[in-house]
Amino acid sequence: xxxxxxxxxESGLGRVKRLVSDVANDHIRLFLLGPALxxxxxxxxxxxxxxxxxxxxxxLAFGVAAEFAPTANYEAMLSDPTFWxxxxxxxxxxxGSFAVTMLAGLVIALALNRVARKRLRDTYTTLILLSxxxxxxxxxxxxxxxxxxxxxxxxxxxxxxGILSSGYSWLANPLSAxxxxxxxxxxxxxxxATIIILAGLQSIPQxxxxxAKVDGATTFQTFRHVTLPYLRPSFFVAGLITWMFAxxxxxxxxxxxxxxxxxxxxxxxxxxxxxxIELFDFGFxxxxxxxxxxxxxxxxxIYVNVILEQISEIEE
Amino acid sequence: xxxxxxxxxxxxxxxxxWKAVESPYVVHFVLFLAVFFITAPLVWELLTSLKTNDAVYxxxxxxxxxxxxxxxxxxxxxxxWRAVVNSAIISSASTVAVMxxxxxxxxxxxxxxxxFDNLVFTFILFTRLFPPIGxxxxxxxxxxxxxxxxxxxxxxxxxxxxxxxxxxxxxRNFFITIPRELDEAARVDGCTKxxxxxxxxxxxxxxxxxxxxxxxxLYSWRExxxxxxxxxxxxxxxxxxxxxxxxxxxxxxxASMAAAAVVATIPSALVVFFFQRxxxxxxxxxxxx
Numbered sequence: 001x002x003x004x005x006x007x008x009x010e011s012g013l014g015r016v017k018r019l020v021s022d023v024a025n026d027h028i029r030l031f032l033l034g035p036a037l038x039x040x041x042x043x044x045x046x047x048x049x050x051x052x053x054x055x056x057x058x059x060l061a062f063g064v065a066a067e068f069a070p071t072a073n074y075e076a077m078l079s080d081p082t083f084w085x086x087x088x089x090x091x092x093x094x095x096g097s098f099a100v101t102m103l104a105g106l107v108i109a110l111a112l113n114r115v116a117r118k119r120l121r122d123t124y125t126t127l128i129l130l131s132x133x134x135x136x137x138x139x140x141x142x143x144x145x146x147x148x149x150x151x152x153x154x155x156x157x158x159x160x161x162g163i164l165s166s167g168y169s170w171l172a173n174p175l176s177a178x179x180x181x182x183x184x185x186x187x188x189x190x191x192x193a194t195i196i197i198l199a200g201l202q203s204i205p206q207x208x209x210x211x212a213k214v215d216g217a218t219t220f221q222t223f224r225h226v227t228l229p230y231l232r233p234s235f236f237v238a239g240l241i242t243w244m245f246a247x248x249x250x251x252x253x254x255x256x257x258x259x260x261x262x263x264x265x266x267x268x269x270x271x272x273x274x275x276x277i278e279l280f281d282f283g284f285x286x287x288x289x290x291x292x293x294x295x296x297x298x299x300x301x302i303y304v305n306v307i308l309e310q311i312s313e314i315e316e
Numbered sequence: 317x318x319x320x321x322x323x324x325x326x327x328x329x330x331x332x333x334w335k336a337v338e339s340p341y342v343v344h345f346v347l348f349l350a351v352f353f354i355t356a357p358l359v360w361e362l363l364t365s366l367k368t369n370d371a372v373y374x375x376x377x378x379x380x381x382x383x384x385x386x387x388x389x390x391x392x393x394x395x396x397w398r399a400v401v402n403s404a405i406i407s408s409a410s411t412v413a414v415m416x417x418x419x420x421x422x423x424x425x426x427x428x429x430x431x432f433d434n435l436v437f438t439f440i441l442f443t444r445l446f447p448p449i450g451x452x453x454x455x456x457x458x459x460x461x462x463x464x465x466x467x468x469x470x471x472x473x474x475x476x477x478x479x480x481x482x483x484x485x486x487x488r489n490f491f492i493t494i495p496r497e498l499d500e501a502a503r504v505d506g507c508t509k510x511x512x513x514x515x516x517x518x519x520x521x522x523x524x525x526x527x528x529x530x531x532x533x534l535y536s537w538r539e540x541x542x543x544x545x546x547x548x549x550x551x552x553x554x555x556x557x558x559x560x561x562x563x564x565x566x567x568x569x570x571a572s573m574a575a576a577a578v579v580a581t582i583p584s585a586l587v588v589f590f591f592q593r594x595x596x597x598x599x600x601x602x603x604x605x
Binding site for chain 1: 330331334335337338340343344346347350351354355357358360361364372373377417420423424425428430436439440443446449451452453454455456457458473474476477484508513534537538544555556557559560570573574580584585587589592595596599600
């Protein structure tokens, strides 16, 4: 900063530099924020408009110009049983993953918070973060491999332990296939939930615990009346993000089961991908996308309001 | 439990029970189970990748004759090395673009007021809440129009859409933690506004910048949905997509797929290993209000 531009010789280039710098300073908001906003506009607003527009068009016919039919795709969607199947699978999938992730995240975070030695805690954290780093499609193929009917290590383990008497085709049965994809999904989300909840735990002031101790509260009472209320905001944030990302999950169900067997794990994102990218029914896929977007935004909106209330409650 | 009366005996028994639950043995047992659950699939991929594609068919826990053959098959026979190159280029380019655009934007939101600033910021958060799967079809068609299908640029653009809002949000939260007096002192010393940002505030926020960079890199490295939609051939395919090269019509080259999975995981695992602290700071810093 010391070599301000008074040191720059006033050559032609120097003058241009100075002019640019002056303009940038006078319009610093535009200069620093403009590029980001412009990019977001181009790469977000334009496609979203396109999405809304496409969802109101009949596009299936090849070689024929798309025809404007504002409700046709939505009607087709609502009367299609495979759509409702996908919606139901999405709910099962996202809430299953949410429940497993948040429960495991809470337990692991509570345990991590009890480890006094920082080195040891960091080692545990690193090891637990590993699954977060694995690309989601790799998670899928890994679980597909582990739960393979003939060659899967899970079957081998269960056989060797005497729990199963013959190999089981995990991914061929609708219920167990769902269990496997949900477990794989939770596997990749647990580190995130753990980190957020742990941060929440560590922000609780120690005095609260001391006070509870003086009052003679049992450990459980302390947990219920001190830890949980303080934890609620971070629990809610981790929960919303976990659920939201599981609700729109594509990579894991796609690479584990591909939506099978017979649509048993075909969540909405796979459904959209199938119609939009594989079958080229852009209009129909866009209508389903609009449905998924709508549900996510409504839930997120309600949830964010609840979180804000919770937070103001605690701060009062 | 609160408010209910119970005798001192019952109280002591409960206290003892919870003391046991909290004991180091239980804590470390829980953590051991968690670590096992997290690492076991990765260990299994690693072990499988050391077998040959044929050896997979007589199932053993450990590879009988450990070999790197399936790595060779994956990387060179199947051209997976090109995906490695693509992933490195795409993730780096995405990270540079996102950080270059996002850091100044985050700074503006932390320091300046302007008309509709809250609305603009809410819009940015909104793009983050918006499910990307909803944009897959429009992106596909727009990229088709502009000839960006099967190009690295197409995937980089998708990555910018995905992670720019996140980085603006995270960087704003980091900048907020830095007192305004620092900017003001620099201005008094004769800095221009831009210089104050570049030479005074930015160096202080470097840990946050590092966190943003690492997160963006890891997220771009992991990204599957758009990369899978936008690219279908090896000239632009990233690692997460190219792993499917080993799924044939009739059989799957399990060992080579495992090798590909290991190759995909090692870089991000190393980043986690060396930068764990930054990742934790980034993940939680992005959520603090």
